[in-house]
Amino acid sequence: xxxxxxxxxxxxxxxxxxxxxxxxxxxxxxxxxxxxxxxxxxxxxxxxxxxxxxxxxxxxxxxxxxxxxxxxxxxxxxxxxxxxxxxxxxxxxxxxxxxxxxxxxxxxxxxxxxxxxxxxxxxxxxxxxxxxxxxxxxxxxxxxxxxxxxxxxxxxxxxxxxxxxxxxxxxxxxxxxxxxxxxxxxxxxxxxxxxxxxxxxxxxxxxxxxxxxxxxxxxxxxxxxxxxxxxxxxxxxxxxxxxxxxxxxxxxxxxxxxxxxxxxxxxxxxxxxxxxxxxxxxxxxxxxxxxxxxxxxxxxxxxxxxxxxxxxxxxxxxxxxxxxxxxxxxxxxxxxxxxxxxxxxxxxxxxxxxx
Amino acid sequence: xxxxxxxxxxxxxxxxxxxxxxxxxxxxxxxxxxxxxxxxxxxxxxxxxxxxxxxxxxxxxxxxxxxxxxxxxxxxxxxxxxxxxxxxxxxxxxxxxxxxxxxxxxxxxxxxxxxxxxxxxxxxxxxxxxxxxxxxxxxxxxxxxxxxxxxxxxxxxxxxxxxxxxxxxxxxxxxxxxxxxxxxxxxxxxxxxxxxxxxxxxxxxxxxxxxxxxxxxxxxxxxxxxxxxxxxxxxxxxxxxxxxxxxxxxxxxxxxxxxxxxxxxxxxxxxxxxxxxxxxxxxxxxxxxxxxxxxxxxxxxxxxxxxxxxxxxxxxxxxxxxxxxxxxxxxxxxxxxxxxxxxxxxxxxxxxxxx
Numbered sequence: 172x173x174x175x176x177x178x179x180x181x182x183x184x185x186x187x188x189x190x191x192x193x194x195x196x197x198x199x200x201x202x203x204x205x206x207x208x209x210x211x212x213x214x215x216x217x218x219x220x221x222x223x224x225x226x227x228x229x230x231x232x233x234x235x236x237x238x239x240x241x242x243x244x245x246x247x248x249x250x251x252x253x254x255x256x257x258x259x260x261x262x263x264x265x266x267x268x269x270x271x272x273x274x275x276x277x278x279x280x281x282x283x284x285x286x287x288x289x290x291x292x293x294x295x296x297x298x299x300x301x302x303x304x305x306x307x308x309x310x311x312x313x314x315x316x317x318x319x320x321x322x323x324x325x326x327x328x329x330x331x332x333x334x335x336x337x338x339x340x341x342x343x344x345x346x347x348x349x350x351x352x353x354x355x356x357x358x359x360x361x362x363x364x365x366x367x368x369x370x371x372x373x374x375x376x377x378x379x380x381x382x383x384x385x386x387x388x389x390x391x392x393x394x395x396x397x398x399x400x401x402x403x404x405x406x407x408x409x410x411x412x413x414x415x416x417x418x419x420x421x422x423x424x425x426x427x428x429x430x431x432x433x434x435x436x437x438x439x440x441x442x443x444x445x446x447x448x449x450x451x452x453x454x455x456x457x458x459x460x461x462x463x464x465x466x467x468x469x470x471x472x473x474x475x476x477x478x479x480x481x482x483x484x485x486x487x488x489x490x491x492x493x494x495x496x497x498x499x500x501x502x503x504x505x506x507x508x509x510x511x512x513x514x515x516x517x518x519x520x521x522x523x524x525x526x
Numbered sequence: 527x528x529x530x531x532x533x534x535x536x537x538x539x540x541x542x543x544x545x546x547x548x549x550x551x552x553x554x555x556x557x558x559x560x561x562x563x564x565x566x567x568x569x570x571x572x573x574x575x576x577x578x579x580x581x582x583x584x585x586x587x588x589x590x591x592x593x594x595x596x597x598x599x600x601x602x603x604x605x606x607x608x609x610x611x612x613x614x615x616x617x618x619x620x621x622x623x624x625x626x627x628x629x630x631x632x633x634x635x636x637x638x639x640x641x642x643x644x645x646x647x648x649x650x651x652x653x654x655x656x657x658x659x660x661x662x663x664x665x666x667x668x669x670x671x672x673x674x675x676x677x678x679x680x681x682x683x684x685x686x687x688x689x690x691x692x693x694x695x696x697x698x699x700x701x702x703x704x705x706x707x708x709x710x711x712x713x714x715x716x717x718x719x720x721x722x723x724x725x726x727x728x729x730x731x732x733x734x735x736x737x738x739x740x741x742x743x744x745x746x747x748x749x750x751x752x753x754x755x756x757x758x759x760x761x762x763x764x765x766x767x768x769x770x771x772x773x774x775x776x777x778x779x780x781x782x783x784x785x786x787x788x789x790x791x792x793x794x795x796x797x798x799x800x801x802x803x804x805x806x807x808x809x810x811x812x813x814x815x816x817x818x819x820x821x822x823x824x825x826x827x828x829x830x831x832x833x834x835x836x837x838x839x840x841x842x843x844x845x846x847x848x849x850x851x852x853x854x855x856x857x858x859x860x861x862x863x864x865x866x867x868x869x870x871x872x873x874x875x876x877x878x879x880x881x
Contacts, residue, residue, distance in 0.1 A: 211845045214819050214854025218826035290735050297845055310733055339732060349730035352722075357741045360719050362794025363773055364712055367766075369797050375704035377694065378665055379801050380645050382744040386712045389737040391798040394791035401791075402784045411722075412778050418718055419774065423767050429757045436749035436756075439717025442724050443746040446734050464569050471573035490566045490652055499569025 175325045177333070178202045179227055180234040181255065183247060185216035188263050188292060189238030190301035192334060193221035198303045199333040204232070208239075216298040229255050234326055237262040241399035245273035252279055259326035261287045265350060266403035267314045267343035282320040285327045286343060288312045288350070289336060296393060304335070311336030314343040351407040358389055358397060359412065365390035457486045458510035461525035462517055464499035474501065474522065481516040483509045500525065530680045532688070533557045534582055535589040536610065538602060540571035543618050543647060544593030545656035547689060548576035553658045554688040559587070563594075571653040584610050589681055592617040596754035600628035607634055614681035616642045620705060621758035622669045622698035640678040641669040641698060643705070644691060651748060659690070666691035669698040706762040713744055713752060714767065720745035812841045813865035816880035817872055819854035829856065829877065836871040838864045855880065 179202040182193040193203045193216060203222030207213035217224050235251045235258045237244060244264045251260045260283055264270055267286045274281055290310040311331035315324045331338050341349070365387040368376060401408060425431035464470050478485060487504040505513055514524050534557040537548040548558045548571060558577030562568035572579050590606045590613045592599060599619045606615045615638055619625055622641045629636055645665040666686035670679045686693050696704070720742040723731060756763060780786035819825050833840060842859040860868055869879050 209845070209847050210852045211819070211847050211854040211856070214821050215826060215845055215856070217821065218819060218824065218854075220823070224821055290733055292735075299843060299845065309735075312733065339729075341729075346733075349726075349733050352726055352730055353734040353738050356722075357719055357738045359777065359790075360715060361737075361741055362791050362797075363770060363777065364715055365795070365797030366790065366793035367707075367711075367770060367773065367797065368800050369793060371704075371707055371800075373802075374694075374696075375707055376800060377802055378645055378667065378701075378704050379708040380647075380664075382716075383708050383712045384801065385740045385743050386716055387794075387798050387801070388740050390791075390794035392791075392795070394788045394795055397791050398784045398788040401781070401787045405781045409778060409781050412774065412781065415718060415722060416771065416774050416778060418722065419767065419771050422714065422718065423764060423771060426756070426760045426764050426767065429753045432756045433749045433753040435714075435721065436717050436745075436747075436752050438721035438724060439742075439745035440720070440747070440749055442717075442720030442722065443742050445723050445726075445731060446739065446742070447728075447732055464566070464573060466569050466572065466579055468575075469573065471570060488654060490564070490570055490654065492564050492566050497565045499566040499573075501566075501570070 175322070175329045177234040177326060177329055179204060179232055180236065181206060181227075181232045181251075181258070182222065182236045182238060183207070183251065184238035184240075185212045185221065185298050185301075186238060187296050187298065187301055188289065188305070189236065190216040190219065190221045190298035191291075191303065191305035192236055192238065192263065192289070192330075194219065194301055194303035195306060195334040196330070197222055201234075201333065212298050216301065219298060219301060220303075221298065221301065230257050232258040234258055234330065235260045236330070237264075240396060241266060241270075241403055244270045245277075248284060249274060249277050249279055252281070252283060258283065259323045260284050261313075261323075261327045261330065263287060263289055265354070265400045266347055268347045269403040271314075271316055271343045281316065281318050283323050284316075285319045285323040286314040286316070287327050287331065288314070288346065289331070289334065290350075290354075291336075296396070306331075307335035309336050310339055312339045312341055312346050314341055314346050316343065347404050348407050351404050351411055355400060355404055355408055356411045356415065358392065359401070359408070360415070361387055361390040457504040458507040459489075459502045459504050460510055460513050460517070461491050461500050461502050463523035463525070464501055466499065471501075477517060477520050477522065478503060478513070481513050483513045483516075530677070530684050532589040532681060532684060534559060534587055535591065536561060536582075536587045536606075536613070537577065537591045537593060538562070538606065539593035539595075540567045540576065540653050540656075541593060542651050542653065542656055543644065543660070544591065545571040545574065545576045545653035546646075546658065546660035547591055547593065547618065547644070547685075549574065549656055549658035550661060550689040551685070552577055556688070567653050571656065574653060574656060575658075576653065576656065585612050587613040589613055589685065590615045591685070592619075595751060596621060596625075596758055599625045600632075603639060604629060604632050604634055607636070607638060613638065614678040615639050616668075616678075616682045616685065618642060618644055620709070620755045621702055623702045624758040626669075626671055626698045636671065636673050637675040638678050640671070640674045640682045642682050642686065643667045643669070643701065644686070644689065645705075645709075646691075651751070661686075662690035664691050665694055667694045667696055667701050669696055669701050671698065702759050703762050706759050706766055710756060710759055710763055711766045711770070713747065714756070714763070715770070716742055716745040812859040813862040814844075814857045814859050815865050815868050815872070816846050816855050816857050818878040818880070819856055821854065826856075832872060832875050832877065833858060833868070836868055838868045838871075 185207045489502040491500040491502045540562045844857040846855040846857045
């Protein structure tokens with residue numbers, strides 16, 4: 172069995188992501204050394220518990236994490252492979268294919284290199300906002316290539332695990348296609364909408380609500396960072412943007428036809444539900460107990476108190492309708508095993524429960 | 527001087543917006559009556575303190591607020607004008623021009639009608655999520671027309687004031703153009719991006735982060751409600767969407783050119799800063815005090831403690847660089863009148879402050 176030790180580690184680049192990785196490793200007991208071309212960043216990171224600025228003999232490092240801007244990745248990785256002869260070298264860049272191609276073009280032995288991409292960050296930047304918890308429960312993609320040594324892959328897996336992330340393994344090209352779709356395209360579309368705001372009179376902008384702010388939030392990200400990401404993935408992005416361009420053209424053609432617009436909107440809503448995690452279990456998993464609400468002030472508050480006293484966990488609440496009777500009805504969605512018990516308790520307390 | 531009284535008021539339609547208006551009016555001491563074709567909604571709203579289901583003589587009402595879905599607005603407003611002979615009638619619909627045109631086509635006297643649009647809501651719906659605070663500090667547009675009586679305009683102004691909103695007055699057509707730009711277009715673009723997700727493999731979707739969730743959040747809104755809004759404003763929307771379509775086409779043409787991409791992204795970032803409110807004061811208003819950070823664990827924590835003890839309000843913190851010296855420097859942005867005092871206190875405590 173291959174033993175994997177990451178200590179001592181060197182983190183090159185102490186912006187938000189680098190400093191957060193360093194904090195997480197330090198907390199996990201790894202001896203972490205820091206380096207940054209912008210010395211102030213390294214000092215701030217060190218002062219926030221990310222590691223030390225002291226230097227070791229280059230042969231001592233077991234792991235080097237390169238967390239520099241995308242355009243500098245390949246050269247800093249190649250230099251790290253040459254400088255630190257016993258270290259696994261990884262990076263945390265948002266695009267993997269171009270970097271791998273550039274590294275291959277150098278002719279270097281890449282057995283000790285395995286790329287990775289922790290899917291966390293912020294439109295904020297720099298070590299002041301770093302956190303050792305930045306990657307907890309976030310996706311961390313590792314992108315081994317055909318000449319990555321097993322030891323290198325295991326070291327990067329261990330790095331992601333120590334940071335508390337969920338591991339996903341993909342080929343570099345496949346990763347770039349995926350992040351193009353779920354990260355780079357949304358970034359460009361957010362900038363498209365935000366850029367359009369500059370043409371509007373201030374009087375119109377004062378009508379902006381939370382929806383517009385959500386859609387345009389990521390457009391506040393650093394253009395100098397994002398230009399590098401877009402440049403490194405422009406081939407995949409062109410394909411995706413052309414599809415959206417065609418979809419938008421079709422929407423414009425049917426904008427006067429409410430049925431077509433509703434289909435378009437419905438497709439969008441189904442898309443939001445396809446995103447994992449946030450949108451929870453399907454309603455069909457719950458049982459619905461329908462309770463009549465008397466037309467009296469405070470009835471709903473009493474109803475909720477009685478449901479709470481029943482000790483049943485409420486998953487969702489909907490308002491139900493009976494077109495034939497003027498009566499208020501609330502659908503209480505609960506675990507199917509608790510539905511009978513809730514029905515009995517509420518009936519006993521005098522509520523009318525629909526059979 | 528014209529006396530304005532809104533009591534008793536009738537709210538027709540007790541979804542999120544109607545029930546919230548009713549709760550706010552009730553809290554302000556207005557006697558509020560509720561009506562809803564979906565009786566359950568009215569019962570739930572009443573039970574949550576929005577008003578009473580009891581009916582008065584039609585001549586008694588001073589104000590009628592119509593809060594029904596967009597497609598039903600014109601007919602319900604016309605019916606309200608006929609049924610309640612002494613009431614100012616307003617609505618809370620998202621689109622004003624079409625409704626006004628439909629009302630004019632009925633030939634009714636519209637002196638007692640003045641449209642309005644509180645800019646608040648949610649992708650959630652229904653009276654269960656209603657709140658009397660929904661409109662506090664939110665924009666509320668009123669759209670008087672050329673035959674609105676002064677009494678009607680004043681009544682609707684008072685309604686918005688009692689709800690705690692910020693008043694903006696616009697012509698209906700002008701309002702529709704503005705909300706098309708800042709609300710309906712973002713809704714459609716969010717749905718465009720979200721709809722594209724349905725074509726992606728689940729493996730790609732698991733790489734989705736917060737940025738994509740923000741961009742697509744409002745696409746989770748009700749397609750049956752939004753189809754009505756889009757239909758009522760499709761003329762203005764077509765123009766806006768065609769501009770975005772052209773902008774997107776131009777982006778695709780230059781996607782391989784990093785300078786052009788950066789210009790595009792920079793324009794987007796400036797757009798986010800054009801939004802009022804959220805993005806605060808320009809950094810140039812603050813004075814920067816630059817303090818050297820020693821390379822020692824905990825230095826930053828001590829620095830922040832000393833700044834706090836100095837009793838100075840910190841507006842922003844940046845990391846500064848001196849390319850010529852390996853030293854960490856923090857820029858502390860404060861009110862210009864406090865900069866000298868901070869410099870003196872920090873120097874006295876032994877910190878090196880850049881002159």
